[in-house]
Amino acid sequence: MASLSEHGLLSAILDSRRWQKRAIMLTVDALGLPVMLWAAYALRFSSLDVAVQPLWLVPACVAVSLVSLSICGFYRSIVRYLGAEAVWSIVFGMGAAVVTLAGMAYMINLNVPRSVFVIFWVLSVMYLGASRFVARRVLFRLVSGYFNREPVAIFGAGA
Numbered sequence: 001m002a003s004l005s006e007h008g009l010l011s012a013i014l015d016s017r018r019w020q021k022r023a024i025m026l027t028v029d030a031l032g033l034p035v036m037l038w039a040a041y042a043l044r045f046s047s048l049d050v051a052v053q054p055l056w057l058v059p060a061c062v063a064v065s066l067v068s069l070s071i072c073g074f075y076r077s078i079v080r081y082l083g084a085e086a087v088w089s090i091v092f093g094m095g096a097a098v099v100t101l102a103g104m105a106y107m108i109n110l111n112v113p114r115s116v117f118v119i120f121w122v123l124s125v126m127y128l129g130a131s132r133f134v135a136r137r138v139l140f141r142l143v144s145g146y147f148n149r150e151p152v153a154i155f156g157a158g159a
Contacts, residue, residue, distance in 0.1 A: 022075050025075060026066060026075065028131070029065070029066060029069070029128065030062050030066060032127055032128075032131070033061055033062050033065050033066075033124060033127075034052075034058045034061065034062060036120060036123040036124045036127055037052055037057065037058060037061050037116075037120050038050070038052055039119075039123055040116050040117075040119035040120035040123055041116055043119050043123075044113055044115050044116050044119055053112075054110055054112075057101070057105070057112070060101060060104065061097070061101055061120070064097045064100050064101055064104075065093070065094065065097040065124065067097075068093045068094070068096040068097040068100065069089070069090070069093035069094070069097070069128075070093075071093070071096075072089040072090075072092050072093035072096070073085075073089050074086065074089040074090060074093050074128075077089070082132055082133065082136050086129075086132060087129060090125055090128045090129055091125060094121055094124045094125050094128070095121065097124075098117050098118075098120060098121040098124075101117060101120075102114070102117045105117075
């Protein structure tokens, strides 16, 4: 059985340059944030059959969120060394993005419930934080050789 470190995709990501890894993170976030916006609408209206209205809110949430996260330094952090500063950059970056989106929606006088923005903030903070810490855990186990270990049994220990 091939180990996880011998897998082509993971080794290609690990061997890529820093700007390429940053581009991968931006792409994954650009795909995940609209899902979080739809989930916020679905939770607010208690239905899976809900459309995000107005539709321009989807690309706006991606653009505003990625820019505010970038300004807060979220994409400068190295996944291997994530800590409290990454969490704060997520919280403040998404806070700024949600306040900007809500301001845009209310200036244009759209009928977007206020709770959608709060739910979107909570879901986005959880998504961004969890995805980075899971990536950190996988990277740590991959680099440390955790997946290449051979199981051993020790006999004779104990009473």
